Amino acid sequence: MHVTVKLFATLVRFKEGTRAGRPFEMELPESATVKDLIDMLKIPPEETHVVFINNIIEEHLSKLKDGDVVGLFPPVGGG
């Protein structure tokens, strides 16, 4: 399945060439969870504090479905 991913604040360093909030596409296996997505991006789990799926706060173990838009945000972004 295809999902759209947005990384925010310090998480942009895990995706070369992106900037905060710029969407990019990822291909994931069916029934993948947010945690699977985070693992594929090689982001340490403790660095993703908030997960938005289609603009609603969800948990790391939430299952994704084709077409979802996933936003990932760290514990503190900015200083």
Next chain:
Amino acid sequence: MTVFQQILWGYELTYPEHWAHQPVQDADAFHEDMDSENESLEFGQLVVRGEWNWERKPIKPLWNQHIGLMAGMIGAKEVGSAPWKLGGAIGLEAEIVLPKKDNRRLWTGILTHDFRVLHFMVTHPKEIRETFEPVATKVISSLRFLYQIQGIKTSREGIPLPPGYEAVDPKSVLTDIADPQNWRAYSGTAGMGALQAFYIREIPLHNWDMEEYVPFPSSSELGFARLQLRRRDLKVTLGIMPYDPSGTITSSSPANIVIKIA
């Protein structure tokens, strides 16, 4: 039945027609309507208070803190706690033993859900237990966390505004700004935690990207909560600025909203 929506904390409770809701500082109280049949002070009530838990502290330290505060306030002792699950949230609950001279019963519980903690307290005179407790239990059981709330007002840029907040002169909140035309300010009395809960939920729903967020309190020395938002080419900074006439700023201090248009 009446449905009460706590728009800032994002939950709703349903209570019977002969009950009333009353905001009490940073909490919400529900009790039998004093204008109806029960006019004495001997009534039961349910109080719900929200807490912003951005750090996602686990339930046990939150509970210890909660019980410690209650014990200090009313001289009560804990008689043990039991796990509690409701509306997709997890928590702990306990019947509290009050000093013998007190004729009231007290039950308390906390629930955590994403970054929110809800503190519950039910108290009533012992003699109305049989009539009051089933109703209070039903009200608590009606708890539902809300993800999308209709009718949220927005600023002219489309930034969601908390209920009860009114536009004010930006210079009345930030006295040292040189370009007030690029600022908006809104004044109200909601607490820091409640406002952060509101914005973290509402910002994405209003199609804004939250590019940065500095929570309050945090290790940052900022002294307020700050969100950097973007919607297409429009970039704004939103500050949740605490104020407290007593001079002590806490996570439940009231706060004003300021918005800087880039």
